[in-house]
Amino acid sequence: MAALGERIRSVRKRRGLTQQGLADLAGVSASLIRKLERDARRDVRLETLRKIAVALKVPTTSLIAQHDAEPAHDKTLDLWAPVRRALYGLDGPVSEAPTREGLGSALGASMPLWKQDRYSQIAAMLPVMLRDADALVETDLSARHVRGRLLHLVGWLMTQTRQFDEAEFALSRAMDDMNDPLDAAATVSTHCWLLLRQGRLDEARQMAMRWADDVEPRISRATPHQLSAWGWLLLRSSAAAIRDNRPDEADDTIRLARTAAVAMGRDLTPNEDFLRTFGPITVAMKRVENAMIEDRPDKVLQLSQTIPVTDLRPTSNNRNRHLLDVAEAHRRMQRHSEAFDVLQGIRRDAPEWMTNQRYARDILRGIIGRRRTLTDEMRELADFVLLDY
Template identity: 65%
Template sequence: MATIGERVVNLRKRAGMSQAELASISGVSASLIRKLEQGSRSDVRLETARKIAAALRVPTTAIITDHVGDQADAETVDHWGAVRRALHGLGDQSGEPPTVDGIRRALDASMPLWRGDKYAELATTLPKLLADTDTLVGTDRSQRFVRSRLLHLTGWLLTQTRQFEAAELALLRGLDDADDLLEAAAIVSTRCWLLLRRGRLEQARQLAIKWADDVEPRISRATPRDLSAWGWLLLRSSAAAVRDNRPGEAEDAIRLARTAAVAMSRDISPGDDFLRTFGPITVAMKRAENAMVEDRPDLVLRMSQAIPTNDLAPTSNNRNRHLLDVADAHRRSRQYGEAFDVLRRIRQDSPEWIVNQGYAKDILKGIFAGRRTLTSDMRDLADFVRLDY
């Protein structure tokens, strides 16, 4: 398989461009393009790959390889080792056999940890919960629901913390136990997000499109569960398309998602499941995310003025991801103080979440590059997120 650098040089030559011309059109430094083509750099961020692809007028998937973003930080891997072992059936199953009702109560009691991004506490409690759930060998509906629900949450959490192989295992196991089509669709949506984070744009796009077609409801009769399942798959399809330099397709998908959101009237969590929270605010945040991918910081800042990011926002994860786009828009507009203030707010609200965000570190590096001096608060945040600079 050709390397990223080999693909870039072949596509560049086919387009009749020099390295300098490609750098000028894409906005990517000539130094980085040269390093990629010479093989001294073997990886690239998805955002950078999209810029190069747009300049060459090819899909992003013509450049990136499947392993983009696969590697997790060693510190994170160690932190989640017990969870991964439990997923493989190697957890501690000693003690009195659990019951379905007992596991359900334990899962319900743990929900504030999931919603509040309490990763350290989840890393401690989740292995035992997974091990207990593995003892449910029956196939009745209540057991399947509990297993599927926990495995979906686990896959979402491991995707968030860059444990991609383990996340794939959890989501596929959860899909096997899914009780109905809409429950399965919610898991598939999370899997599409996992594929996006791994740089597997075409696979994510095709999977989201197929399932969106399968669950498309009649709007006049649709329930919140119907609208959430369909809407989220459309959002995943749009996210994959915009990253793969397919702006028209991305806009079509997000326009349909907005139709579902309008029918929902407000952001709702069907079945009190925060992973399925969907509505107009969620779609607005994802539309702003697309604008950031397309390198339109001015549009992101305008859109953000109409998007609430207080306690009324749908979920902490989607709110924080949107705020990172806002911070990056400020940074690209050379509003470094405003950008840093947004990062500081995210740290205050979700300290364990921001530590796991490579995007946040990149924004902070950009702020530092644009300033002559750093404040003590800036140095403190850099130390907190373990920034290597």
């Protein structure tokens, strides 16, 4: 299959565009187009590729065989090395036989750490929990559900920290342990998010819609658990579609997700599982995300005014991802001070989460890139988010 640069160049010529003409239509620099066509840039954001696809009037996936997702930072890899060993079963046997009750209690007691993005503390306890879960299942198959739940969380966290191979491995193992279709659907939703972060848009869209069709409930009798599973799969499909330059499909699926949210009434967390929190606010934040992907900063700021982010936990991943969109919208509207203040707020509320966000680094780079001098606060934040020089 042709490389990215060759595909962009081929389609550009078929459209009768010069490199400068394509750059003007896509709202990017001609220098970027030249580098992409020479395959001299491999770290381009998926959202930038979407702009080029829109200008060329093709799906994003027609330009990319597989987007080269940015890997985890070396500091991140060092932190999670013991967890990766335990996940792959490379550690020795446990010294004391675990029990299902003990593992379940340990997992339950750890949930505040997951909800509050306490990555360092989670990394310290996970190796033991993973070893105990594997040892327990060898003697008690009824513990597979607990191990599946743990592996789902590990897959989510590996996706969050950009350790994509380990995320795929953990989520595949989690699916093997699932015996409830709604638990499986929640795991699939996380898998779709992993595919999105890797730029595997068509896979994510098809997987989400296939499972959404399978778990679609009868709205009049649906439980919050059912509505959450269905709604999240629809949101994943919409996210993939909008990134793949399929706006009509993205609108249709997010409209269906809003139907599920309205039936939910308000944002709820089925089974106290923070990964399944779903409702009208969640869907509203995803509408903002889609608007940002469509390069509509004015719409982002307009929609965001109706979202009560102060009612959400400061450590909520969806809340903080939404605030990054707000910061980027301010930046694109040349409101750099407001954008920087939003980033500082996210750092205050979710510091360990923020250091794993390439989006945050890109926003900050855009804020400080053309300044002659930086304030002390800007330099400090650049160091904090590991922004390259």
